[in-house]
Amino acid sequence: MRSQHDEGALLSLERLVSIMKRLRDPVSGCEWDSVQTFATIAPYTIEEAYEVADAIAREDMDALADELGDLQLQVVFHSRMAEEAGKFTLDDVLNRICDKMERRHPHIFGNAKDGGHHLWEIIKAEERAANPDKSALAGVALALPALERAAKLQRRAARTGFDWPDASGARAKVYEELDELERETEHQPMFEEMGDLLFAVVNLARKLDIEPEAALRAANYKFERRFREIERAPGFSDMSLDEMEDLWTSAKKSQAASIA
Incomplete structure (x- = not known):
């Protein structure tokens, strides 16, 4: 039995679908929306996902409601373009994710007695086995942010046993890559060694159970907050740089005291 909230959500989704259909009308629709393609909209889809993450990081629930709406619009936008091209519909999108969630939770929606995240991973592995690309790295999206993709590639490789037993090996690799970077003098080799160093740092973060993308996002926020304070x-x-460093140290101490 559906609740009033469920009915309201369905009506709101139908309203959004109707709005997008009208905006995409080639004759009477919006001159911008009606000419967009999957490729031109994709950057906005990625941007909206980051804005959702930003609202969560700021614990701004009002902004989160807005940003989730913007992200939902992206799903409806892509689905509408696909329907126009005769590829799939929004119903197809929703049914596929419903089927996937039920399939990956047989202990909830089926007869399996055991469950949990390990079962989810087993089912995902079985699904990947049906993919013509048999690599353990198959399906890791190229469009992921580089730090996040590096961590995901490493996690996939680790499932095959290709992994350090603990953080000490990953830590030593960071120092090794840093030494190799410092020995280079030409730009292209330095570029490659810097990439290796960043990849090694991501690996160390993974071994320490730290999400590198989230950690760097937090560091960006901390730097911005402190710099905004000292530049006033x-x-x-x-x-001089020494004077700026003194201000930075003071800002660091004051912000640490405010947190404490």
């Missing part, structure tokens, strides 16, 4: 100091742009 009178005459900041004319200060």
Whole structure:
């Protein structure tokens, strides 16, 4: 039995679908929306996902409601374009994710007595086995942010046994890659060694059970907050680096004290 909230959500989704259909009308629709393609909309889809993550990081629930709506719009937008091309519909999209969720939770929706995340991974592995690409790395999206993709590639490889037994091996690899970077003097070799170093740092983060993308996002936020504080100091742009460093240290201490 559906609740009033369920009915309301369905009506809201139908309303959004109707709005997008009208916007995409080649004659009377919006001059911008009606000419978009999957390729031109894809960057907006990625951007909206990041804005959802940003609202969560800021614990801004009002913004999160807005951003989730924007992200939902992306699903409806892509689905509408696909329907126009005769490829699939929004119903197909929703049914596929419903089927997938039920298939991967047989202990909830089926007869399996055992469950949990390990069962989810087993089922995903079985699904990947049906893929012509038999590599353990198959299906890791190229469009993922580089840090996130590196971590996912490493997790996939680790399932085959290709992994350090603990964090010490990953830590040593970071120092090894840093040494190799410092020995290079030409740009292209330095570029490659920097990539290896970043990949090694991601591996260390994984072994420490730290999500590298989230950790770097937090570091970006911390840097921005501190820099905004010190740049308000009178005459900041004319200060020496040592003076700026003193301000930075003070800002670091004051922000640490406020957290404590």
